Amino acid sequence: MFTAKIKVTLRKTILDPQGKTVEHSLKSLGYDKISNTRIGKYIEMKIDVNSKEEATVIAEESCxxxxxNPVMEDYEFEIT
Amino acid sequence: MFTAKIKVTLRKTILDPQGKTVEHSLKSLGYDKISNTRIGKYIEMKIDVNSKEEATVIAEESCxxxxxNPVMEDYEFEIT
Structure with a gap:
C-alpha cells in the first residue's frame, strides 16, 4: 500500500485571480512581504499495489x- | 527571498465528497486500486524577508x- 501525494498547479503563464485575491487579503492583514501567490490542488490517495513502480504508473496516468488539465496545469507527485 | 509551499487538507474525520467523486471517476477509468482520495489546497508564495525564521512566522500566521479553516482543516508547509 502506497500513498500518492499530488500537486496540481496552474502553469506560470496562466493568470491566477484566486491567488491574487488571497495575496490582496494577506496584504490587508499586514503581510506585505508576500508575492507571487499561486493556488493549486493537493490530492492524496492510497494505492493498493505491491510495487512503487506500479503505484507510480497509476498516479501518473490518474494525473x-x-x-x-494539460492545457493549463502542471502536476507533480511523490509516492511514499 | 524564500518560497513557502503550503498544503491545506481536510481533517481526517471530515467527509470529503469531492474526493469521493474523483475516486469514483478514477474507478470508472479502471483504476480500482485507489482508495482514501482526499482533496485539499496547495498554495505557493514568495516571501521577501532575510531569514528563514521570519519566513516561517509569516507562513504560519498566514495559514x-x-x-x-481551523475547525475543519489542517495545514503544513515547508520553506525553501
Missing part, C-alpha cells in the same frame, strides 16, 4: 487522464 | 489567520 494525466483526470486530475489535471 | 492560521487566512488560508485554513
Amino acid at each position: 494525466r487522464r483526470l486530475l489535471s | 492560521r489567520r487566512l488560508l485554513s
Whole structure:
C-alpha cells in the first residue's frame, strides 16, 4: 500500500485571480512581504499495489487522464 | 527571498465528497486500486524577508489567520 501525494498547479503563464485575491487579503492583514501567490490542488490517495513502480504508473496516468488539465496545469507527485 | 509551499487538507474525520467523486471517476477509468482520495489546497508564495525564521512566522500566521479553516482543516508547509 502506497500513498500518492499530488500537486496540481496552474502553469506560470496562466493568470491566477484566486491567488491574487488571497495575496490582496494577506496584504490587508499586514503581510506585505508576500508575492507571487499561486493556488493549486493537493490530492492524496492510497494505492493498493505491491510495487512503487506500479503505484507510480497509476498516479501518473490518474494525473494525466483526470486530475489535471494539460492545457493549463502542471502536476507533480511523490509516492511514499 | 524564500518560497513557502503550503498544503491545506481536510481533517481526517471530515467527509470529503469531492474526493469521493474523483475516486469514483478514477474507478470508472479502471483504476480500482485507489482508495482514501482526499482533496485539499496547495498554495505557493514568495516571501521577501532575510531569514528563514521570519519566513516561517509569516507562513504560519498566514495559514492560521487566512488560508485554513481551523475547525475543519489542517495545514503544513515547508520553506525553501
